[in-house]
Amino acid sequence: xxxxxxxxxxxxxxxxxxxxxxxxxxxxxxxxxxxxxxxxxxxxxxxxxxxxxxxxxxxxxxxxxxxxxxxxxxxxxxxxxxxxxxxxxxxxxxxxxxxxxxxxxxxxxxxxxxxxxxxxxxxxx
Numbered sequence: 001x002x003x004x005x006x007x008x009x010x011x012x013x014x015x016x017x018x019x020x021x022x023x024x025x026x027x028x029x030x031x032x033x034x035x036x037x038x039x040x041x042x043x044x045x046x047x048x049x050x051x052x053x054x055x056x057x058x059x060x061x062x063x064x065x066x067x068x069x070x071x072x073x074x075x076x077x078x079x080x081x082x083x084x085x086x087x088x089x090x091x092x093x094x095x096x097x098x099x100x101x102x103x104x105x106x107x108x109x110x111x112x113x114x115x116x117x118x119x120x121x122x123x124x125x
Contacts, residue, residue: 026110031118034111045122051102057081058119062097073099086116 042051052068062079063070077097079085089096090106106112 026113026115026117026120028114028117028121031114031116034114035118038106038111039115054119055122058086058116058123071099071101073097074101081119083116083120086119087112090115 039054040049042049043054045055046053048065048067052065052070058081060081062077062081063074074097077100079089079097081089085096087109090104090112092105093100093102106115
């Protein structure tokens with residue numbers, strides 16, 4: 001019985017981790033905090049760090065910042081950064097664009113939804 005309970009708990013945890021950001025209502029204010037904690041080591045909103053700036057990434061094509069040396073894989077990808085694509089990208093970059101240079105995974109769907117909401121609300125700013 002104890003093993004069955006542990007197995008059920010593990011299965012529920014996996015379902016929560018694998019949930020799509022679309023299953024969560026993103027909050028831009030929480031997204032700002034998650035962005036600052038999880039993304040600013042490499043990204044800035046404006047200007048380059050070791051990765052491209054992200055202020056106007058939402059709604060645009062991949063690899064559009066002419067100042068950043070993107071991988072050939074990302075330059076050749078026909079990807080537009082909408083909610084669905086960003087959710088997949090933040091889940092597993094390699095599954096969206098094999099051979100890209102960004103090794104990152106954000107397992108928690110609610111964190112992905114919050115970051116996406118934050119990036120989306122920045123689009124007009």
